[in-house]
Amino acid sequence: xxxxxxxxxxxxxEYDACFNVWFSTQFLKGNNSERMCAPLFKEYTxxxxxxxxxQKIDMKEIEKNVLNTEEEQKKPTxxx
Amino acid sequence: MVKFYESSTVFQYNWHQVAQAFWQRYPNPHSSHxxxxxxxxxxxxxxxxxxxxxxxxxxxxxxxGERFINNPKVGIIEESVVDPKTRTLTTYTRNVGYTKxxxxxxxVVYRESDDNPNCTIAVRSGWVDSQVFGFKHAxxxxxxxxxxxxxxxxxxxxxxxxxxxxxxHGQHETNVSSxxxxxxxxxxxxxxxxxxxxxxxxxxxxxxxxxxxD
Numbered sequence: 001x002x003x004x005x006x007x008x009x010x011x012x013x014e015y016d017a018c019f020n021v022w023f024s025t026q027f028l029k030g031n032n033s034e035r036m037c038a039p040l041f042k043e044y045t046x047x048x049x050x051x052x053x054x055q056k057i058d059m060k061e062i063e064k065n066v067l068n069t070e071e072e073q074k075k076p077t078x079x080x
Numbered sequence: 081m082v083k084f085y086e087s088s089t090v091f092q093y094n095w096h097q098v099a100q101a102f103w104q105r106y107p108n109p110h111s112s113h114x115x116x117x118x119x120x121x122x123x124x125x126x127x128x129x130x131x132x133x134x135x136x137x138x139x140x141x142x143x144x145g146e147r148f149i150n151n152p153k154v155g156i157i158e159e160s161v162v163d164p165k166t167r168t169l170t171t172y173t174r175n176v177g178y179t180k181x182x183x184x185x186x187x188v189v190y191r192e193s194d195d196n197p198n199c200t201i202a203v204r205s206g207w208v209d210s211q212v213f214g215f216k217h218a219x220x221x222x223x224x225x226x227x228x229x230x231x232x233x234x235x236x237x238x239x240x241x242x243x244x245x246x247x248x249h250g251q252h253e254t255n256v257s258s259x260x261x262x263x264x265x266x267x268x269x270x271x272x273x274x275x276x277x278x279x280x281x282x283x284x285x286x287x288x289x290x291x292x293x294d
Contacts, residue, residue, distance in 0.1 A: 001106040001107050001114070001116070001117045002115065002116045002117070003116055003117075003118050004116040004118050004134060004136055008118070012118065015119070016103070016119075019103065019119075019122075020100070020103060020104060023099075023100060023103060023129075024096075024100050027124070027129060027162075027164070028096055028099065028100070028164055030127075030164070032124045032127060034122075034123070034124055041119075041122065044119075045119070045120060045121075048118045048119075048120060048134075049120075052120075052134070057134070057155050057176065057177075058155075058176055058177065061155075061157065061176040061177075062120060062132070062134060062155075062157055062176065064157075065132075065159065066159060066172060066174060067159040067160075067161065067170065067172035067187075068161070072172065072187075073082070073185050073187070073205075073207045075084065075086070075205060076084050
């Protein structure tokens, strides 16, 4: 899958590959250390942040957290 | 008033498989509308994995909607929490930009089935809203129709990725037939949903709960 920044594609692929291994062999098995992919993640997300800025996507909206906050949408009462 | 809908899907794979496949969902043959996918935030906290991803998707709108939306691309923020202890993956997605025209929020909870640990249940809730005076209902109805369509694409795409990641899956024999029929069924549903969307001229003001199963 492509990154939003064409120049970040390679970094993304490297990081994603690392993450998928980490997720199945470490995280799901109870090892929570994030060290394994940290350097790749840093480089990749820095690249993405630049791309987001260039494409004028609202960074504030991206930074906002909604899940598990007051702002999260609620199911209407009386309906399932 | 915000339109709400809910649907549930059973995946014939265990929760660990579904959780792993979740990160590898794109691209798949049913995701041509997804243009890019990036992880912008990730950390482990309280033994849970918190992630935020930015997706960009094509934003095809009906002719009458072009006056409100002229950007062919829309940004989607996907927040997620993976809790291996409770075997729950929760995702929450919302669009960035154009939220006054149409805001679409979706929450999906993937949980191990209580009846069968080899199956995973995904419960999907959606909220569609619009603040455009005079077009609110039409836009909401359009949003719900698109949800139905995307819902089938999501299921087809996810199953496609799962079957590639886990070809020697425990219940392979029984799954082949059921998968085939469900794919055909889903295709038919997709067709009729697409037809409904393209036929959409009048707002369906009374659609309160739309299910991707119907």
